[in-house]
Amino acid sequence: MTAAPAIPSWIEDITMAELEADPHPFYERLRREAPVAFVPALGLHIISTRELCMEISRDSANWPAIISPAGSRTFGDGAILNANGPEHRELRDMVEPHLQPSAVDTYIDDLVRPTAQRMVAAIEDDGKAEIVSAYCEPLAVRALGDMMGLPDVSEDKLREWFHKLSGSFTNAAVDENGEFANPEGFVPGDEAKAEIQEILDPKIDRWIVEPDDSAISHWLHDGMPAGQTRSRDVIYPNLYVFLLGAMQEPGHAMATTLAGLFTKPEQLERVIDDPNLIPRAVGEGMRWVAPIWSAAVKLTTEEVTVGGVTLPAHTPVMLTYGSANNDEHEYDAPTDFDMDRPVVPNLTFGGGVHACAGTYFANNLIRIGLEELLETIPNIERDDTHDVDFWGWGFRGAQALHVTWEV
Template sequence: MTAVQPSHEVTPKFVEEITMAELEADPYPFYERLRKEAPVAFVPSLGMYIVSTRELCMQIAKDSDSWPAVISPAGGRTFGHGALLNTNGPEHRDLRDMVEPHLQPSAVDNYIDDLVRPYARELLERIEDNGSADIVAEYCEPVSVRALGDLLGLGDVSTDKLREWFHKLSVSFTNSAMTSDGEFANPNGFVPGDEAKAEIIAHVDPKIDEWIVNPDHSAISHWLHDGMPEGQTRSRDVIYPNLYVFLLGAMQEPGHAMATTLAGLFSRPDQLERVVDDPGLIPRAVGEGMRWVAPIWSAAAKIATDEVVVGGVTIPQNSVVMLSYGSANQDENAYDAPTAYDLDRAVIPNMTFGGGVHACAGTYFANNVIRIALEELLETIPNIERDTDHEVNFWGWGFRGPKELHVQWEV
């Protein structure tokens, strides 16, 4: 479902000319200009309205009645119907009840240490004598995908395969470019996601067959059984769209937030030293890292139930609006020097995990995966520093994080 721009609204020329390639490489200059000149704008290359300021993003995110959740066209093509991201009311509540038991703080506190710390230590044992690493590929992403994979019940899927799945799903989900007549500009961009989904179904289907008969403590097993009448389980048509959501967003977010936090700390060596000396500062460092570069940068879509004026722009009924949380976190009206990483900035709630009834269900889980992984990393390699022979190349508009982060240390 795509928005149709009203004829009386004038799209600024710089908005008409933006391309997906430019957004993926570096969305910040474009969104900075949007916040100043067109905080609500129809972007033809996306076929959607974009909301870029913190105030307007928060206003819409909290109003689930006037702005129910939908999914971007590319997201819908990737996940299908029935995912948490594009359900509302009782259907959304039922799905939250399905996934939340394993993600409640009381539950997470009981298992998170045993889930994350042993594997983090195993990875560090492999690299600590090397003196250098691409910390994204060799530590951050593996810890992130392994933690969620094991929680879901996919302990028999290799870490490399889990990473492959989320990268392919990300390519599909962010294949957002649209033609002027509302078609996908790059239909082949969905091939990687389709390949990943076929592999996921082929692997998980037999496991679901077993979990139906012999449930265990894995999250997917609970998704099948919790809240269902005796003798019944949830349909695979419910399980798979939400599993894809988890295998994309929930898998990438901790790993990329971890790497982003390190990149931010490397930009402030004095603050890195303080965090190494006092691990109690890690949660604060992570919070600032996720404000600085939101790992889920622009992925929350809403639909206007009626014609409405937002930020001085008339949005027609049934128009799709994308809330750009990464831009909201950089809003100059909310944060001093927002483009800089600063451990000591005043704590103002950011929008990294969304807001309202569709706020991320895995916030507590993700924060604790990141915390434990950074505790282990900085304890094992306290003299870690960025390898300045390599640039830090962030990438992504829907999801954003360092493609690589080369680090070094004295052995």
């Protein structure tokens, strides 16, 4: 058997802390020198270019989806991210009806706009805010929480669940034996899941006998034989996926779009004057800093050569969509925000059969949130006495975005 090539020291020495702080320099070098590379800190092969990420994501037959080890530890068995073939189709049929564009159009405005107006009104006389925690995150979690059937769970609690699950999902560092380097990092996520089940179990008991129009109620009943509902073993792993990826990421993307527009004041002014430009700005914001930066993992079904590297059968590879969205071969000056750049489809929401089911919902949530914010506070500016601190390797967004405006 041919020995595996030695891992270059610059790859071997990378740490999780460096990836969380700023993955861009590392992935820029990967795209240039090693677009398919084993990264010991993660215990996975990393795919970093847009071309290869798109090629693999579209070929579900030869590249089935799996969950990263940390993701499997977080969600447990039965999550949609780990399903393929008929099992995946059944789970998509469970979650998609509420998220189809024709369905979303019937409820999204009534779901999001009154909450956005209330939250903007609460801060508009203050003249300043840390807009991530004051508006973007609370609006995102409230909208999805209400849609899912959790109107009585506070925004603070929903945000807490997200952050605990996010910390667990991205606790991916492994030691030289391939074991988790920080097993205690999963404890907060376990605490969140226990609390979620404690709150949700009585609701599920009620929805089984008294269905309503909440998403989880539909998950229980839609497509099931008369008198039967889906088990909690199906509901909970996929609920954790939604509470993590779907609940908070629109908030991150909203803040990222604002941060990007602040780097181009003339583009911000155009968006304020013409709200029809908001979707274009949002698309660029999510390309510029993908809110789900690294999450999708695929598995080789047989020995395959990809990007000049031969991988044995059953090798897991991680598609880094945040890196793909900053590929210099596809985008000019990719680390710059520019909503006027030629539109090249990005991979923010994934690709192929495992593309995000909530794409349309998320884009419209962000659009409405920015419409209300910029209409009410059109003179919003970044507070340049504070840095914009982006953080995260698995999920990436502004930790804080301080803004000011004249009252």
